[in-house]
Amino acid sequence: MAATPDPTPHLPQSPEQRRAADIIRLLTLYRPLLDAFVIDFFTEGLWARLPPAWQPALASATPAQLAGLLVGHGGPGAAWPLSLLAFAAAARALAFPRGCPGGSPRPPCQSSRLHPLLRRHVKPKKQHEIQRLGKVGAPPAPCDLPAPPQPPDSPPFPQLLQRLSQATSCERVVDIGAGQGHLSRFLAFGLGLSVTAVESDGRLARLAERFDQELLRELGKPKRLGHERPPRRCPNPAPQPLTPRAPRHVAGRLDPTAPWGDFLLPPDPPGPGPAARNPLGGPGGSEDGGRVLLTGLHACGDLGPALLCHFARSPAVAAVALAGCCYMKLSTAPQPPGCPLGYPLSTSVAALPGHQLSYRAREAACHALEEYEGRLRGGSAHLRAHCYRAVLESLIRAADPGKRHLGLQPGRKAHALDFPQYAHLGLPLAGLDPAGVPLDSGAVGAMLEQQHKVVAFCTLGQLLAPAVETLILLDRLLYLREQGFHCALVPLFNPRFSPRNLVLVAARTPLAVVLAGLDKDSEDGDSSEDGDSREDDDLR
Known part of the structure; x- marks a missing residue:
């Protein structure tokens, strides 16, 4: 896609301008995927919008294989179509590097570098x-153990x-x-x-x-002698x-x-x-x-x-x-x-x-790519939340077509429930009586069995998200x-x-x-119990 003419077309583009143009080309190719709301997965048949060559591989992929596709580290036994590999490679290459995450997936409860x-x-x-x-x-304070050696230019x-x-x-x-x-x-x-x-x-x-x-x-209180902690053994x-x-x-x-x-x-x-x-x-x-x-x-x-x-x-x-x-x-x-x-x-x-x-x-x-990758690799129960919300959207639209994309919050632990329990929390928030909605029908069961497809579709969106933020x-x-x-x-x-x-x-x-x-620069080196987990991802 060529840029529109400007008064100085002979001037070369900077690397940043070229990257912006390349990102826009990529997003234009996959705009239907980018603009889709996951809660419309069943109501608008989002799976059928994917390239036909991608569908069999994505439908059979395990969460661990999807995690490998997301970050480019491979996956056990994955065999992806070349066009899907090219899409994933382009999305990763155009996004700004986010640093090496490493370490714990959660911050330590307290940072020892802060007073x-x-x-x-x-x-x-x-x-x-x-x-x-x-x-x-x-500067380093006295510790029982010497500080670890640092590189001379650190x-x-x-x-x-x-x-x-x-x-x-x-x-x-x-x-x-x-x-x-x-x-x-x-x-x-x-x-x-x-x-x-x-x-x-x-x-x-x-x-x-x-x-x-x-x-x-x-700060105005006098120091209480005899109550200060001795230096702990730490670097x-x-x-x-x-x-x-x-x-x-x-x-x-x-x-x-x-x-x-x-x-x-x-x-x-x-x-x-x-x-x-x-x-x-x-x-x-x-x-x-x-x-x-x-x-x-x-x-x-x-x-x-x-x-x-x-x-x-x-x-x-x-x-x-x-x-x-x-x-x-x-x-x-x-x-x-x-x-x-x-x-x-x-x-x-x-x-x-x-x-x-x-x-x-x-x-x-506003993605959280690293967290989503962790959920894929760990087979987290959080992964079912998107499927639950998409099934619920289908039930709501069937009962009242005018109710679309409602901001429902069934609870932070909704992913830990079975679907009937989830629906009994969510339907009243949409002004619907759960007793009048068939929660145990074959159609509901068939949608729930497609959770793996919903997860795969979400993964493709996560692949594009860092490129959008980069733009x-x-x-x-x-x-x-x-x-x-x-x-x-x-x-x-x-x-x-x-x-x-x-x-x-x-x-x-x-x-x-x-x-x-x-x-x-070093990250906080504290190790302690995990803090509270983050809220569930936005389910749209």
Whole structure:
């Protein structure tokens, strides 16, 4: 597929532009697969839409063989058609590398690299993310065993935001979409940075302030002699002491269309809480005329593009580090006049025919590929959830054709039930009486026997999903390159328990020093009991 003509057709395309064009070609070929909702598997005959040459191999494939197809590591006894192998290889090759997951499929219950006071109220996944995003690791503390030898060029666990702070000589951070303030608290108390946390929900901003005050009270208590734990036998460094420097919390929403000096709107809904005072509202772009770093840890939907646009037009912002999420909430064409698009941002991607992404495609980009692979290899009972929901959709549509794609939540443990139990939970949520629905009919049994086909169909969607996410992230990277900024995408988090692990970093100065060695950073080395399992995947 050729790109539309542009004013400078003689200019060569960058590797990123070529990759974006190749992804769009692939997605165009398989758009019916990409845009399909799995819950329509039976109602719309999705299996018959697959290439006929693929159907026998997929129908007979074991979950372990599907896992091999998903990640390209082969599978025991699998014999795939060449066209299916080519499809899978192309999808994997075009997606951004996500790093080597390795290790436990779940984060340790507690991160020993975080100060104990910074772990309070913070889930293990978030502990991993803020530690990786924020800090240079502490120097080794005394342990009974010597620390394991490190390669001579191995950095001391350097992390991203502190490297950005050092490279730009900027100690002010504005954390957009700060939530309960966990990252902001770590940057302020743990690193001693000057942090402003901006959150649209005033209730969360007030809760974050309460957590800050709890931590300040703990820091003000005298040390209780005789009650400290002796150094444990471990290779992990002890966390550095905290500084009594709390972040400042601001309740306000980001206005994506406003100039950089007026980028905050009042919170929604309005209410009591910290005033919406603009941290970029001073004469030099920040309150005291200095420069700031912008960060958003899993900024939802249009918040991510808005952050990048404010960085691009605000001279006060020295650099930005952004991890996105909820791509299905991005604004796409058509939009009312004056409303910015969340996708595409770049002129490069916008000029490519077929660049449009449906809601379903953007939803698929919020994938958890590594977790799904683990479920396939382990033959997890979670795999039946998609089939259950597709059968339930068929029953609902038969009873009331007007009820389609209802957001039903029969429960987190629904996969552990048999289908009649599942249906008795789900049908009332659709306003239907289970007594009037034939749950033990031969047709229901025949659909349940096709669970393996539903799983295979889901696997094909998972194969395409990382390529869709790559296209969205490429669009953001190309937008920044078009503005003349230095930028890169870094697989910063462990994708097994932080699936949105690619962080977009951009600055007004070269990033080579900032990014050098990040791929060698160590993960949290704690080993402990597993935390709570993640919620079931979206069943659409």
